[in-house]
Amino acid sequence: MEDAIVLYPSPAIGHLISMVELGKLLLTHHPSLSINILITTAPYTGAGSTTPYINHVSATTPSITFHHLPTISLPPNFTSSPHHETLTFEVLRLNNPNIHQALQSISKNYTVRALIFDFFCAPALTVAAEFGIPGYYFFTSGAACLGGFLYFPTTHRNTTKSFKDLNTNLYIPSLPPIPAADMPKPMLERTDKVYDCFLDASIEMPKSAGIIVNTFESLEKRAIEELLVLALEPSSLQTEIVYRGGAMKYETGLVKSVFRGGCSLGQIRNWQLLVEELQEEDMDAFLQVVLRTKIAKDLKN
Structure with a gap:
């Protein structure tokens, strides 16, 4: 039989687009693959039409x-949490x-x-295990943010108070010191259901076959180094980390990067600002445009 990869994004359109682009990149490297994407109906309005x-x-x-899954019905007033992430997790x-x-x-x-x-979609890891299929996380934010979530269980253990009630900085290896009250809103209240959802998801991540993270070394050198330290500590992170980096075009004109990897560490070691790249509309060129614009404004001022 032919080989297939199954992709499972969150319901929102932004998550779907990221997964589709990952699927296209996999097809670029392995054209014979079949990419199957599982579609879930969003449990709230305003998620954006995906049709x-x-x-x-x-x-x-x-x-x-695309495989459209049956709609999940939640009871009225399922939760008193003000965060839509609670509905998504459930x-x-x-x-x-x-x-x-x-x-x-x-x-x-x-x-x-x-x-x-x-x-x-962390609960899906148990389903993958039932079929004997490797389960990978696709973390669309960068390495610094990933490090924050991987360290979240430790941050949780270091205090009994809600972050919103702490008048102190949080020290997370992959990030600069962060005022506790500046943590993401769904994580500020320790007694909120969504807080537990994020905590559980962070605990599950190291149990996966690997993590695909959208970054490259010259952009997040310190954060990647901290992730590598975590990966070398069996008590902290028992998983392999798969980095994404490089450049390819989006049909929609959005920023995109190339999948590097398999089940081992793969990362872009050099990032050169080349004028020719501006014509390619890729990730590096996008960042270059931003940097050049900022430099030009600074010089003008």
Whole structure:
């Protein structure tokens, strides 16, 4: 049977676009792959319609197949949490039977080589284990942010108070000191359900087969070094880290980067600001434009 990779994004359009672009990059390196993307209906309004985008990708990239999962119904007033992330975490937790059924169906026609899911889809790791399929996290933010989440269980253990009530800085290896009250809003109140959701997801990440993170060394040298230290400490992080870096174009004009990796460490070691790159509209060129614009403004002032 042909090989397939299954991608499982969160419901919002931004998460879907990131997963689709990852799928396209995998096809660039392995054209014979079949990319299967699992689609979940968002549990809240304002997530953005995904239908036009899905139709466009289906028409232009036939190697990518979308599977629409059954809608998950939540009871009215499911939670008093003001954060929509709470609903997202709960829907994706309840989605596991649908993920199991989808993998079972796909496995009838393909050999599924991996299940790749984003941060909010942590419960899917147990489904991957049931099928004996490697489960990978796709972390679309950079290495510094990833380090913050991987260190979150330690930060949690270091205090019994909510971050919003702490008048002190938090010291996280991959980040500069952060005032506790400046942590992301869903993580400020220790007694909020969404806080536990983020904590549980952070605890689960090291149990995966690997983490794909959107970065390259010359952009986040210190953060990557801290992640490598964590990776060498069995008690801290028992997983391999797969870095993403490089440059390719987005059809939509957004910033994009090339998948490097497999199941081992792969990272971009050099980042040269070349004028020719400005014509490519890639990640490096995008950053270069930003830097050049800032420098020009500074000189002008």
